[in-house]
Amino acid sequence: MFRSEVYRVPQEKTNVSAPHDDEGDxxxxxxxxxxxxxxxxxxxxxxxxxxxxxxxxxxxxxxxxxxxxxxxxxxxxxxxxxxxxxxxxxxxxxxxxxxxxxxxxxxxxxxxxxxxxxxxxxxxxxxxxxxxxxxxxxxxxxxxxxxxxxxxxxxxxxxxxxxxxxxxxxxxxxxxxxxxxxxxxxxxxxxxxxxxxxxxxxxxxxxxxxxxxxxxxxxxxxxxxxxxxxxxxxxxxxxxxxxxxxxxxxxxxxxxxxxxxxxxxxxxxxxxxxEPKVTLRKRHVCVCGEEFFNNVLLKHHVFKLKGSHSALDEEYITINVPMKSQDVYVIPQ
Ligand SMILES: [Zn+2]
Ligand SMILES: [Zn+2]
Ligand SMILES: [Zn+2]
Ligand SMILES: [Zn+2]
Ligand SMILES: [Zn+2]
Ligand SMILES: [Zn+2]
Ligand SMILES: [Zn+2]
Incomplete structure (x- = not known):
């Protein structure tokens, strides 16, 4: 017979309290x-x-x-x-x-x-x-x-x-x-x-x-x-x-x-x-218009479909993260 045992994950020690005895004094x-x-x-x-x-x-x-x-x-x-x-x-x-x-x-x-x-x-x-x-x-x-x-x-x-x-x-x-x-x-x-x-x-x-x-x-x-x-x-x-x-x-x-x-x-x-955040990122796009997450997926797509499909020339986009003026963290009076 197997007896199931419960293993407790050891908790990280916390001892941030002031010195006290067993009675809690x-x-x-x-x-x-x-x-x-x-x-x-x-x-x-x-x-x-x-x-x-x-x-x-x-x-x-x-x-x-x-x-x-x-x-x-x-x-x-x-x-x-x-x-x-x-x-x-x-x-x-x-x-x-x-x-x-x-x-x-x-x-x-x-x-x-x-x-x-x-x-x-x-x-x-x-x-x-x-x-x-x-x-x-x-x-x-x-x-x-x-x-x-x-x-x-x-x-x-x-x-x-x-x-x-x-x-x-x-x-x-x-x-x-x-x-x-x-x-x-x-x-x-x-x-x-x-x-x-x-x-x-x-x-x-x-x-x-x-x-x-x-x-x-x-x-x-x-x-x-x-x-x-x-x-x-x-x-x-x-x-x-x-x-x-x-x-x-x-x-x-x-x-x-x-x-x-x-x-x-x-x-x-x-x-x-x-500052407006401008990031240059390479896109992985096929001439057919489909965009891929990375180059491997794009190459796979081109290889599979052949014919008129081929990788588009390098293309870059800029991402602008707009600045938020105020957030909900301050409760107005
Ligand atoms: Zn709580
Ligand atoms: Zn402190
Ligand atoms: Zn004292
Ligand atoms: Zn973020
Ligand atoms: Zn911040
Ligand atoms: Zn109350
Ligand atoms: Zn206050």
């Missing part, structure tokens, strides 16, 4: 305090009690630190892999953000959930004098701003391990990392509307776009999400409900979500959108 990595039963409380402790140390760390030119979560990284490569994976919810070699993003028109924070952005705008940016009733991004109930805080508490929306995409509360950030795998990646090219389900196809496709060596000379700042450079004493804890501000020289194109790690790279990238 979290400990601070900066002092001896511990015993918090949530990572959220620990994060608040870390950022409010250790403000001065963290401030010094962020201002220390010799250290490489992720400004979003205020944690030191061994080198630049690890830092950018970390930002792409942990904060942009994409793979570490992502060329573009592999999720749909929604950008706040007022503060430029990035959201991964449209309703969360809508409620953020109502809460944060609408004048306090107007009578406001805000839609809960989780249950869609209409609540007044005074009640929203308590209401959000009920859904545990103010948690650091909240899924920024579907707003489900996970146990901790390691659990969140596992949960995020259940959300399909957004492999969509805004430049040419190409879409796929496979990461490697997407990467190959995007690499075809990288052709510009001349930086765009015009005003390119409006094509990317502003990067924050000044450090404030009062930190913004990296809670999904607050959206994600950009630091560490990470530039993201608002038209296609391309990640550029310097202003200059962003400037080069913008050329892809602005």
């Amino acid at each position: 979290y400990y601070c990595d900066m002092c001896d305090e511990g015993g918090w039963d949530s990572e959220t409380e620990l994060e608040i402790h870390r950022q409010y009690i250790h403000t001065d140390i963290l401030c010094n760390l962020l201002n220390n030119k010799n250290k490489i630190v992720c400004f979003t979560c205020k944690r030191e990284q061994p080198d630049r490569k690890t830092l950018y892999n970390h930002i792409k994976e942990e904060h942009l919810l994409s793979s570490k070699n992502a060329v573009r953000v592999e999720r749909e993003i929604y950008i706040c028109d007022y503060c430029c924070h990035i959201f991964f959930n449209k309703l969360l952005l809508a409620s953020h705008i109502q809460r944060k940016h609408w004048p306090k004098t107007t009578k406001r009733i805000i839609e809960c991004p989780k249950c869609l109930k209409m609540v007044t701003p005074q009640f929203l805080y308590g209401h959000a508490e009920m859904h545990q929306l103010q948690s650091i391990s909240l899924c920024p995409i579907c707003l489900e509360k996970c146990i901790n950030r390691s659990d969140l990392a596992v949960h995020l795998r259940s959300h399909m990646k957004h492999y969509y090219c805004n430049i040419c509307q190409y879409s796929t389900k496979r990461e490697n196809y997407y990467q190959t496709h995007i690499n075809h776009h990288k052709k510009y060596k001349v930086p765009y000379q015009g005003d390119f700042a409006r094509y990317y999400i502003p990067v924050k450079g000044v450090l404030k004493k009062k930190f913004l804890t990296p809670f999904p409900i607050k959206g994600l501000p950009l630091w560490n020289n990470v530039h993201i194109c608002i038209l296609c979500r391309e990640i550029c790690l310097s202003r200059h790279k962003m400037q080069l990238h913008v050329s892809e959108h602005i």
Whole structure:
């Protein structure tokens, strides 16, 4: 008798949570305090009690630190892999953000959930004098701003391990990392509307776009999400409900979500959108008018039909990819 065995595909290890014991008590990595039963409380402790140390760390030119979560990284490569994976919810070699993003028109924070952005705008940016009733991004109930805080508490929306995409509360950030795998990646090219389900196809496709060596000379700042450079004493804890501000020289194109790690790279990238793309391509056409995908197919066609069929002289076409002015990523106020 054969006994069927189930082999589990080993999952990639995820250990992005703060140090904690088996009972789920979290400990601070900066002092001896511990015993918090949530990572959220620990994060608040870390950022409010250790403000001065963290401030010094962020201002220390010799250290490489992720400004979003205020944690030191061994080198630049690890830092950018970390930002792409942990904060942009994409793979570490992502060329573009592999999720749909929604950008706040007022503060430029990035959201991964449209309703969360809508409620953020109502809460944060609408004048306090107007009578406001805000839609809960989780249950869609209409609540007044005074009640929203308590209401959000009920859904545990103010948690650091909240899924920024579907707003489900996970146990901790390691659990969140596992949960995020259940959300399909957004492999969509805004430049040419190409879409796929496979990461490697997407990467190959995007690499075809990288052709510009001349930086765009015009005003390119409006094509990317502003990067924050000044450090404030009062930190913004990296809670999904607050959206994600950009630091560490990470530039993201608002038209296609391309990640550029310097202003200059962003400037080069913008050329892809602005300059008309002219590509010369050889066509494989028979004198009978039929066109083939490649020369082998054309030769086969000519060989098979003989007679009056023969390959037409080389012919070239130009492809123009029109520039799209604005995309759906920014919700108008
Ligand atoms: Zn501490
Ligand atoms: Zn970080
Ligand atoms: Zn905002
Ligand atoms: Zn609700
Ligand atoms: Zn989710
Ligand atoms: Zn494309
Ligand atoms: Zn772009």
